[in-house]
Amino acid sequence: MPQPRPYYAENSFSLTFYDIMTACAGDQLNGEIGFYVQLAGKQPARILELGCGTGRVTAALAERGHTICGVDLSAPMLEQARLKLANNVALGKVHFLQADMCDFSLDGRFDLIIAPFYSFSHLLTMEQRRAGLARIAEHMAPDGRAVLHLIKRDTLATTLDVSELTNSRTTIPLPSHQAILTAQSIGHSADHAAQRCDISVKYQLMDNNRRIVAESVEQLTYGWIEADQIAPLLKDTGLHLTRRETGFIEGQHGNEDIWVLAHKDPNA
Ligand SMILES: C[S@@+](CC[C@H](N)C(=O)[O-])C[C@H]1O[C@@H](n2cnc3c(N)ncnc32)[C@H](O)[C@@H]1O
Numbered sequence: 488m489p490q491p492r493p494y495y496a497e498n499s500f501s502l503t504f505y506d507i508m509t510a511c512a513g514d515q516l517n518g519e520i521g522f523y524v525q526l527a528g529k530q531p532a533r534i535l536e537l538g539c540g541t542g543r544v545t546a547a548l549a550e551r552g553h554t555i556c557g558v559d560l561s562a563p564m565l566e567q568a569r570l571k572l573a574n575n576v577a578l579g580k581v582h583f584l585q586a587d588m589c590d591f592s593l594d595g596r597f598d599l600i601i602a603p604f605y606s607f608s609h610l611l612t613m614e615q616r617r618a619g620l621a622r623i624a625e626h627m628a629p630d631g632r633a634v635l636h637l638i639k640r641d642t643l644a645t646t647l648d649v650s651e652l653t654n655s656r657t658t659i660p661l662p663s664h665q666a667i668l669t670a671q672s673i674g675h676s677a678d679h680a681a682q683r684c685d686i687s688v689k690y691q692l693m694d695n696n697r698r699i700v701a702e703s704v705e706q707l708t709y710g711w712i713e714a715d716q717i718a719p720l721l722k723d724t725g726l727h728l729t730r731r732e733t734g735f736i737e738g739q740h741g742n743e744d745i746w747v748l749a750h751k752d753p754n755a
Contacts, residue, residue: 491687491706495540495561500690500703502563504659504668505541506571509604511659515743518735519603519636520547526632526747527553527599531580535597535626537588537619538606542568542581549577556582558591589618596628601636608638611683611710613720620724624750632729633748640711642742643677643684666700667693673704683710717746727751 494501501508509516523544527534530552539545539557541564548555549572559565565583572578584591588602589610600623610616623633656671674687685708692701721727726748734741 491704494705494707495564496705497563499563499705500668500670500692501688501705501707502541502561502567504661504690505564505567506543507659507661507668508670509543511657515741516604516735518739520544522735522745523548523599523601523603523634524551526634529598532598533595533628535593535600537600537602537623538609539568539583540564540604540606542571542583544601544603545581546571546575546577549580550575552580554580554582556584556593556597558584558586558588560585560587588622589615591622593626596631597626598628598631600627600631600633602634603636605636605638605709607635608709608711611681611708613716616710616712617720617723620720620726620748623748624724624726627750629750631749633726635746635748637744637746638709638711639742639744640682640713643686643709643711661692666695667697669693681710682712683708721748721751725751 492499496502527548532553534548534553534555536545536555536557539559542557545555545557545568557568562585565585568583572581584593588606607619610619627633656669659668659670661668669691671689672686673689675684677684685706687704687706689704690702691699694700717728728746729749730747732743732745734743735745
């Protein structure tokens with residue numbers, strides 16, 4: 488098997504087809520944009536997005552009148568985001584910064600800080616998570632809120648199940664390319680002590696006769712955090728948990744882990 492390429496690298500399939508694949512993500516993102524819009528409240532709110540990727544959420548929030556700064560480590564993901572916004576009326580409301588969400592500094596404070604669709608779960612150590620939360624605390628307005636959409640260990644465990652893996656070939660039709668993209672988990676390794684897992688995903692692009700045109704094996708790495716590990720990190724960074732949800736739609740139980748954070752009341 489060829490050495491997997493990192494996820495979201497230049498010319499990777501995970502980057503090129505990110506929006507198409509995310510559109511097929513299923514129920515887990517139902518209500519996502521509405522959830523962020525409701526928390527943003529007043530218009531225009533100042534929003535900071537950590538791990539903004541291709542600008543999927545960035546564009547949706549800017550189109551609703553908010554000003555938004557998108558931070559991402561990956562230059563090619565940001566390039567996609569800039570292309571997406573290039574002809575968008577909301578362009579003037581958006582600013583992008585290539586940086587690590589654990590190590591950046593921006594002027595001003597934000598009403599809402601979000602790390603959508605598992606961006607924060609790419610942080611693999613407690614030190615990184617503590618640094619990420621410290622950047623959130625520094626950049627959040629006094630009455631601001633932050634939302635972290637995290638991947639759960641159970642979700643990763645399901646993905647890692649070998650019998651599931653053999654059945655997990657997902658086929659995604661590509662209207663503009665008149666071709667088929669398939670994604671298949673072909674390998675995994677979970678380190679339970681370090682609370683991280685690496686998943687190798689094989690992508691194949693096929694023509695209408697199902698002949699393989701191109702393929703790529705890419706490695707996706709996530710870390711997970713347990714409930715009892717959250718409190719000390721929040722205490723260290725002066726934040727507190729105001730809500731924890733399992734899905735974006737009120738009253739609907741899902742498999743997500745969504746934290747809503749605020750500054751800790753110094754008098755509490
Ligand atoms: C699953 S994508 C989510 C993109 C976007 N927020 C969305 O919801 O579509 C995760 C993004 O986090 C970015 N990322 C990973 N680690 C990061 C870090 N330490 N600092 C900033 N961005 C990071 C990746 O480059 C990738 O674009």
